[in-house]
Amino acid sequence: MPAPYCRRFIVSEKSAMETAIAVPSSTPSGLLAPPLSSGILTQDELKKIAAYKAVEYVESGMVLGLGTGSTAKHAVDRIGELLRQGKLKNIIGIPTSKKTHEQALSLGIPLSDLDSHPVLDLAIDGADEVDPHLNLVKGRGGSLLREKMVEGACKKFVVIVDESKLVKYLGGSGLALPVEIVPFCWNFTAVRLQNLFQTHGCVAKLRTSGENGQPFVTDNRNYIVDLYFKEDIGDLNVASDEILRLAGVVEHGMFIGMATTLIVAGELGITIKNK
């Protein structure tokens, strides 16, 4: 066993339904776990480790969905770095938000859109929650609509999280399930959303930003209503249909059956689940 074993990362790979078996492996190429004297990695270091591992799936010539958020940011940085070093070539990025668009531009990543590239090879993005079947909650950063459009057009969708994002069921963290809605009579739509899930103790709140409590506005000039549940909402496809049936709703943050690979970075190493 190599001496600095504690600084190497353990990678285990399993199907979605299998039990994790941690096996020692070499450090993901180009990435050493940050050498902390305490041995404890910060959440951001775990995000970076998951992101760098995901970028190992990227090959020259790919059309790539570029995710949004603090985890995906590390992946976009890494793609930019590999392009600069000439280790990746001819990448075309499709950003999932204005913020990621700006980041990718600053890194010199060539960009395009879904109109020109309706089929993508691979997308890499973070998530707010991941259930045991690789269903996700996304959109706590407000980017769920573009993310769903881009990631729904990918042949492979790699989700990267630190272990704090794992839940038994969606909504299980007690945090928000975001729903993007049109601004017109937003309160009417928020009340209807809350009523849909009344028996699950649902509370709907308009997302605000800044100190003056103005509505948070998405890249698509819409609002977000965050749904909080006291109980498991059960069948996700039924819940999805009921939400989408409401006029005024644009999209919700449940990504059901979309992820093909999950990379989780935790204190004990990296776990990879494939669908």
Ligand SMILES: O=C[C@H](O)[C@H](O)[C@H](O)COP(=O)(O)O
């Ligand atoms: O709208 C935001 C996106 O769905 C993010 O991917 C998600 O919120 C996870 O973000 P983070 O990596 O910052 O936790």
